[in-house]
Each structure stands twice: as structure tokens, then as C-alpha cells.
Amino acid sequence: MIGLERFELGHARGGLDLFPRDPIDEPEAFLQAMREEGVEYEVLDAAALVERWPAWHVSDEVLAIHQRDAGIVAASRANAVHRRLALARGADLLPDTRVERISPDGDGFALETATRTYRCGSLVVAADAWMNEMLAPFGMHLPLRILQEQVTYFDAADPASFDPATFPVWIWHSAPHMYGLPSFGQPGPKVAIHGGGREVTPETRTFEPDPGYAAVVEGFIREHLPGAIGPPLEVRTCLYTLTPDQDFVLDLVPGTSNASFGLGTAHGFKFASVFGRTLVELALDGASEWRIPRFAADRPSLTQPA
Numbered sequence: 380m381i382g383l384e385r386f387e388l389g390h391a392r393g394g395l396d397l398f399p400r401d402p403i404d405e406p407e408a409f410l411q412a413m414r415e416e417g418v419e420y421e422v423l424d425a426a427a428l429v430e431r432w433p434a435w436h437v438s439d440e441v442l443a444i445h446q447r448d449a450g451i452v453a454a455s456r457a458n459a460v461h462r463r464l465a466l467a468r469g470a471d472l473l474p475d476t477r478v479e480r481i482s483p484d485g486d487g488f489a490l491e492t493a494t495r496t497y498r499c500g501s502l503v504v505a506a507d508a509w510m511n512e513m514l515a516p517f518g519m520h521l522p523l524r525i526l527q528e529q530v531t532y533f534d535a536a537d538p539a540s541f542d543p544a545t546f547p548v549w550i551w552h553s554a555p556h557m558y559g560l561p562s563f564g565q566p567g568p569k570v571a572i573h574g575g576g577r578e579v580t581p582e583t584r585t586f587e588p589d590p591g592y593a594a595v596v597e598g599f600i601r602e603h604l605p606g607a608i609g610p611p612l613e614v615r616t617c618l619y620t621l622t623p624d625q626d627f628v629l630d631l632v633p634g635t636s637n638a639s640f641g642l643g644t645a646h647g648f649k650f651a652s653v654f655g656r657t658l659v660e661l662a663l664d665g666a667s668e669w670r671i672p673r674f675a676a677d678r679p680s681l682t683q684p685a
């Protein structure tokens with residue numbers, strides 16, 4: 380596979396988890412998980428945070444956890460590499476081909492499209508916001524919440540502060556639950572709310588930015604990252620598909636032993652490779668070491684969400 384070994388798919392310059400007073404997530408849970416997994420981290424108080432990254436304006440009680448090895452996956456490059464690897468292994472890619480219906484067909488499945496019906500012996504479904512629609516013929520309906528989110532790239536007043544060589548990715552663990560990136564892939568930092576959008580369906584979503592959402596983002600950077608203020612370079616909308624516990628689903632389609640499905644529930648991109656392997660193992664062998672109860676489709680938080 381010529382060239383892929385030198386093709387940069389990631390950028391690891393560190394990540395910050397920021398915990399103001401009364402955070403919505405407990406820092407100790409993060410620290411415990413990192414200790415258990417042997418992840419290196421540093422705990423910084425507000426003064427140490429600001430000394431190292433002066434772009435941050437925070438009050439004294441903010442606690443920061445810095446992970447040196449955290450970073451960013453270059454998503455569209457990573458998708459392109461997955462496509463190229465699939466082609467090299469004999470896959471036929473059919474972009475822009477809508478599956479109208481999946482149904483059991485003997486020991487396998489039939490996938491109807493507008494022009495023909497495809498038959499297969501095993502199947503992986505990764506339809507995210509459209510998952511319930513795709514799996515309705517199997518009697519499956521998960522209590523998914525679909526939100527229209529919006530990410531903004533700013534033409535920052537102080538671009539040097541958001542240089543990806545020095546500025547880490549970050550998450551703000553309080554309401555509004557914010558996250559952002561340095562200038563990576565765009566000539567300005569990205570800032571968004573985690574789960575701040577209105578609830579939609581794939582049919583009702585629009586591609587129009589929401590001014591109320593933009594006001595929350597601008598209010599946050601005005602208070603905490605004033606160097607990021609500037610005209611938006613680009614505002615993009617996208618869909619978040621959330622399970623009630625915001626944990627993944629990796630399982631067999633109910634009633635089958637050769638069809639699997641997976642949901643990344645708004646934080647699954649970084650796991651795409653291992654999710655793909657797991658879903659293929661499930662579809663071909665009916666089992667995978669990753670088919671763990673935490674990601675099962677019949678766990679109580681999905682079957683009895685109330």
C-alpha cells in the first residue's frame with residue numbers, strides 16, 4: 380500500500396479536560412480511569428493552566444487535567460484511507476446509493492435500492508441517525524435522541540495562540556458543555572457545544588445555523604478564550620445520535636446471528652477501526668471479544684430508559 384505509512388492521520392499535541400466549580404462530570408472519575416489504564420496525565424490549577432496557555436481566561440477554582448498524548452484524528456483523511464484499504468481488499472463502494480429496505484432473505488439478507496436488490500450472507504449496518512428506520516423490519520426501535528449540532532471555525536483575533544503545535548484540544552465540563560480544537564484543517568480554532576442543539580429527525584434537520592446556538596458559543600469564548608473572537612470562517616451543522624446513557628452500541632441485530640450494527644453516539648469516530656473489526660466479527664462469526672454487556676442493545680438503559 381504505497382505511501383500510507385507516511386500519510387498523517389493524527390495529530391497528538393495534548394488534550395485538556397477543564398473542570399470549573401460544580402462540573403457536570405467528576406474529575407476523579409477521569410483520573411481513576413487514566414490510572415487504571417496507565418494513561419499519563421498532569422493535574423494543573425488555574426494559575427498553571429494560564430501560565431502554559433495564556434489564551435485561557437478562567438477563575439481560580441478551575442482544575443485542568445492535561446493528557447500529553449491526546450490529539451486529533453484527521454477525519455476526512457482517515458475515511459479516505461479506510462475506503463482505499465477496502466478497495467484494495469476487493470470491496471465495491473456504492474456512494475450515494477440509498478438502501479430502501481433491508482429484509483431477511485433465506486439465511487441472509489436482501490437490500491433493496493431504487494435500481495436493484497443486493498443479496499448477502501452477512502451484514503453490518505452503520506446508519507447512525509437512520510438506524511431505527513433501517514432496522515424497523517427486525518422489530519428494533521432504540522430510544523435515540525438526534526440533535527442538530529453546529530461547529531464554528533473562527534478567524535481568531537489572536538491566531539498564534541491557537542497554533543496546533545502548542546494549543547491542545549479541550550473539553551469544558553460544565554454547562555454549557557463546550558469543546559474545541561486548535562487551528563487544524565481550517566485557519567482558525569473550532570468551538571462547539573456538546574449536545575447543545577435542538578432535537579430533530581433526519582427529515583426535519585436543516586443545514587441552517589441556529590443563532591441561539593451561536594450566541595452561546597460566542598458568549599463562552601468572550602469569557603474564556605477571548606483571543607478566539609473573530610468573524611466565523613465557517614459554520615457547519617451535523618447530527619448527533621445519542622443513546623440515553625451516551626454509551627456505544629455494538630451488537631447483533633435482534634433475531635439474527637449474522638447481522639451486526641453499531642452506534643458511535645457522538646464520540647465514536649476515534650474508534651472507527653476497532654468498531655469496524657468488531658462489527659465484522661459479529662456478522663461473520665456471531666461473536667467478538669468486544670461484544671461486552673456495556674455495549675449491548677438489550678441493556679436496561681436502552682430497553683427501560685425511564
Ligand SMILES: Cc1cc2nc3c(=O)[nH]c(=O)nc-3n(C[C@H](O)[C@H](O)[C@H](O)COP(=O)(O)OP(=O)(O)OC[C@H]3O[C@@H](n4cnc5c(N)ncnc54)[C@H](O)[C@@H]3O)c2cc1C
Pocket residue numbers: 476477478479505506507508509513528529530571617618619641642643644645646647648649650
Ligand atoms: C459535531 C460532531 C462532533 C463529533 N465529535 C467527535 C469527536 O470529537 N470524537 C469522536 O470520536 N467522535 C465525534 N463525533 C461522532 C462521530 O462523528 C460519529 O460517532 C461517527 O461519525 C459515526 O459514524 P457512523 O459511520 O456510525 O455514522 P455516520 O458517519 O453518520 O454515517 C452513517 C451513514 O449511513 C448512511 N445512510 C443512512 N441511511 C442510509 C440508507 N438508507 N441507505 C444507505 N446509506 C444510508 C448515511 O448517508 C451516512 O453516510 C462527532 C459527531 C458530530 C456530529
